[in-house]
Each structure stands twice: as structure tokens, then as C-alpha cells.
């Protein structure tokens with residue numbers, strides 16, 4: 303089909319399916335189209351978001367004074383109108399975060415390089431592997447693939463390219479080369495252009511962070527704005543790191559370093575004002591840099607120097623202040639703000655006795671019920687459904703299909719799912735809860751908070767030496783840190799108190815649930831091999847760090863249910879059923 307009418311995720315899926323069925327030509331054409339389609343579409347959305355921001359900021363306010371942040375909301379409404387218009391003008395669909403993640407992490411190249419190679423295009427295969435490595439430099443399997451390509455006599459290593467390189471990456475490299483060769487006009491041309499392109503790329507990346515957000519509950523207006531904003535800000539802050547990477551190498555000072563090259567080149571070309579402005583811009587970022595302080599002193603003493611030359615450039619100033627403000631704000635968010643505080647109520651004081659941290663029971667449900675739930679999962683699981691927040695456990699070697707109770711009820715209301723199927727999920731949930739209350743001697747009122755039927759399916763492919771996990775080590779209600787601390791803040795599901803995982807099948811390899819006493823998995827405590835009817839129940843905190851080993855073959859399904867003491871986080875959908 304035409305690139306413009308098939309969405310990128312569909313093309314990606316077709317490409318991967320083609321790869322799985324050894325159709326390498328189909329794999330190449332679909333994945334190439336997928337990448338092109340994503341690029342085009344992402345660009346369009348980015349442009350809409352960026353230009354609507356700009357337009358809204360530039361219109362005449364409806365009133366001459368700003369009162370109680372009304373101007374902010376006026377701009378937001380105008381911005382929205384502009385986005386709606388943009389959406390009508392082009393065929394606008396939102397790319398969901400999972401899709402963005404797939405493409406931005408260069409996942410298609412993980413398949414594409416194999417398909418190129420099988421298709422007798424080894425040079426392209428090497429470039430695809432390289433492109434993947436630029437974004438995933440620690441991927442051991444790809445490192446060895448790339449080494450394999452590098453050792454092939456018919457592959458020219460100097461012709462290996464990064465398919466995803468941005469303009470500024472070339473411009474910057476040309477600029478530094480011109481600098482080494484003292485071609486000052488070229489330094490100026492390349493570096494000025496690179497600067498613009500760099501800022502544009504970072505802004506485009508940031509625009510990707512302004513997508514939809516599902517907080518999973520129904521907050522008041524202000525908390526909901528705050529949550530969405532905090533979520534988006536966290537995402538935007540990652541762009542700086544992504545754009546400061548040239549061919550896999552991190553250049554922490556990539557943006558400010560432009561001003562260093564520029565100040566010297568401008569000086570050499572006799573443009574003192576531009577040299578001073580660039581030097582002052584650099585100094586904003588590195589105020590103690592001795593060389594630059596020395597240069598400034600030198601420029602200052604020149605007879606032609608004027609005081610007003612020593613003002614940082616506008617874009618440098620804007621970028622600098624945005625960077626600092628955002629950094630400070632995000633630190634504040636991490637320290638003080640979480641979904642809890644956003645609801646403006648206190649966490650109930652609980653001194654719940656938790657006699658045993660975790661228990662495993664066998665044959666909790668019958669084979670018949672396992673099979674019924676499996677059937678529902680197979681039929682209705684939606685790729686990615688239910689993986690919100692940053693709990694996304696996607697491994698490129700597995701497909702995740704999920705069905706949340708919310709989606710199930712929606713499907714039932716639309717008539718695509720039987721009521722008896724929803725009833726079964728609900729009834730089994732009730733049994734799990736009852737059991738939880740008894741086994742853990744829970745005396746406070748316990749509420750369901752989230753129900754998730756989920757399958758992880760191994761993607762066959764002997765080429766991969768998997769070292770990753772199906773689900774990295776985590777705690778269910780806090781954010782485990784390398785140092786072992788586990789702050790209870792956003793984006794963790796901080797209100798979760800108890801977790802139950804009911805397994806539905808065996809007949810796959812790998813996929814063991816394991817508990818670990820440390821975040822690196824150095825000391826594994828329990829390993830549970832899932833099978834139909836096994837129920838693992840545990841408290842959701844740091845005392846129960848756990849993960850899932852890679853599913854190497856076959857499909858692993860489970861019904862996961864979380865409980866909370868906090869009625870405000872109760873599973874609304876369940877109540878609607880009553």
C-alpha cells in the first residue's frame with residue numbers, strides 16, 4: 303500500500319511478520335516504509351505542535367491585563383484551536399507512546415539489518431546495525447552483529463552510515479573539520495546552521511512529549527493539569543541527552559560548544575561583536591571556563607570593543623533559562639510532587655500486620671477456568687493495553703498483549719465481548735481478593751485497583767542471544783533506585799498495597815517470576831515457574847522486588863490484580879458493573 307495511508311505501526315507489524323515468516327523482501331519493504339511513514343507523520347505532528355505554540359504565543363490577548371493566569375488559559379485554548387485546525391488540514395492521528403518508543407529506540411533496525419543481509423545487501427545491513435547501535439550502544443547482540451559485518455570483506459566500513467542522523471550531526475562534524483583546517487567562514491556557516499538544526503531537533507523531540515496521558519483515575523482539574531505537565535516534562539528532559547549524542551558518543555556540551563567554535567571563527571574573520579556575543583553565550587554555560595574568561599578579557603581590551611558586545615545571544619539565553627528552570631522544577635516534582643499529593647489528601651495511616659510477605663498457592667483455579675481466561679486473552683488482548691506510565695516492560699523479543707478490565711467492559715458495551723467473559727474475570731478476581739484478605743489477615747477494607755489479563759509472546763529468532771528480562775526488576779508501588787532506596791512517588795503506582803498474579807498456562811520456556819533482595823538481581827530469592835492455577839500473592843512494596851525472566855519460546859499468560867487500601871484509587875470500572 304501507499305506509505306501515506308497505512309499507519310506506521312501497521313507497516314512495522316507487517317515488516318516484523320514478514321521477518322518471522324522468512325520473507326526478507328517483504329520485511330525490507332515494509333520496515334523501510336514504516337520508518338519513512340513514522341518520520342513523515344512524526345514530523346507533521348511535531349510541526350503542528352511547534353507552530354501552534356508559536357501562533358498562540360503571538361496572537362493579541364483578548365484582554366489588556368493578565369489576571370489569575372487567564373492569559374495562560376487563553377493561550378492554551380488558542381493553541382488547542384490551532385491543533386484542531388492542523389488536525390483537519392492533514393490526516394492527523396496520534397501516534398501512541400508505545401509506537402513512538404519503538405521507532406525512537408530504532409527497533410525496526412533490529413530486524414531490518416537481518417533482512418538486508420538475507421536480501422544480499424550487506425552494506426545496508428551494516429548501516430542498519432550501526433543505526434541501531436547509535437541509540438542502543440550497550441546492546442551486546444548488536445555489538446557482535448556489527449563486528450561480524452565489519453569483518454566481512456565486501457563491506458566498506460567508511461561507507462557505513464547512520465540512517466537516522468540529523469542535519470546538525472553532519473554540520474557539526476563539518477564545522478569542527480573546517481575549524482581544524484582554519485577555514486573560518488566555513489566554521490561560521492556550518493556551526494550557525496548546526497545550532498539552528500540542533501535546537502530544532504531538540505524541539506521536535508520535545509514536541510513528541512506532548513501526547514495523550516492516561517493518569518488511570520479521575521483527578522480534579524488542577525491536579526490533572528499538573529500530572530500531565532509533570533509527565534510531559536519528564537519526557538522532554540530526556541531529549542537533551544538524545545540530541546547530544548553524535549554517532550553513539552555522548553557530547554554533554556554539544557550545544558554550548560558551538561559558541562566556542564563560533565567565537566574564535568568570528569574573531570578570526572574580524573567580526574568582534576559576534577565573537578564577543580558567542581563568547582558570552584558560552585560563558586553562560588561554563589562561567590568558570592578559564593580559556594573563555596581569558597578570551598573575554600582579551601576582547602574587552604581591544605580598542606573596538608564596546609560594552610554591549612558582551613551580552614549572550616538571545617537563543618542561548620532562552621535555552622539556558624529554560625534548561626535551568628525545568629531542571630529545578632523537575633527536581634521539585636521528584637521531591638515533593640506525586641500523584642498522592644496531587645489529590646490533596648493524606649495517605650491513610652496503616653499499621654497493617656503483614657505476616658508473610660509472599661505466598662504461592664497451586665491449583666487456585668481449575669483447568670477449565672484457566673482455559674476460559676486464556677481464550678479471552680487470545681481473542682481480545684490488545685497490544686500494549688494496560689502498560690501505562692513507565693512500567694512498560696517491552697522487550698523487542700516479546701509481544702505483549704493485554705486486556706484491562708476497563709477495556710473488557712468497553713468491549714462488552716460495544717457488543718464485541720460476552721458478558722459471561724467479563725463476569726468470569728470479575729468472579730475470579732473476587733476469589734483472589736477473598737483469599738488475599740484471609741491469607742494476609744487483612745483487617746482494613748481492601749479495594750481492587752487494577753485488573754490486567756496479560757500475555758507475553760516470544761518472537762522466534764535464533765539470531766538473538768537474549769540477555770534481557772521480560773520484565774525488569776521492580777517494586778509494584780515505588781521506584782526502585784540503584785542504591786536500593788525506593789521512593790514512593792510518581793510515576794510508580796504508589797497506592798498499590800497488595801499484588802496477586804494468577805498464572806494461566808505452562809508450555810512456554812523461560813518466563814519464571816523471581817524475587818530478588820536487590821535491584822540488580824544479584825541475590826535471587828524465590829523462582830516461581832508459572833503453571834495453570836498457580837497464584838502468587840505478595841505485598842506491593844520494596845520488600846518484594848521482582849521480575850520476569852525472558853520468555854524464550856511460546857506464550858505466557860497471567861491475570862494480574864492489584865489491591866489498595868485507598869478507596870479513592872478503587873477500580874472505577876468494577877463499581878460501574880454493580
Ligand SMILES: O=C(O)CCC(=O)C(=O)O
Nearest residue numbers: 773778803815850860862
Ligand atoms: O507476570 C508476572 O509474573 C509479574 C508481572 C509483574 O511483575 C507486573 O506486572 O508488575
Ligand SMILES: [Fe+2]
Nearest residue numbers: 776777778848
Ligand atoms: Fe510487578
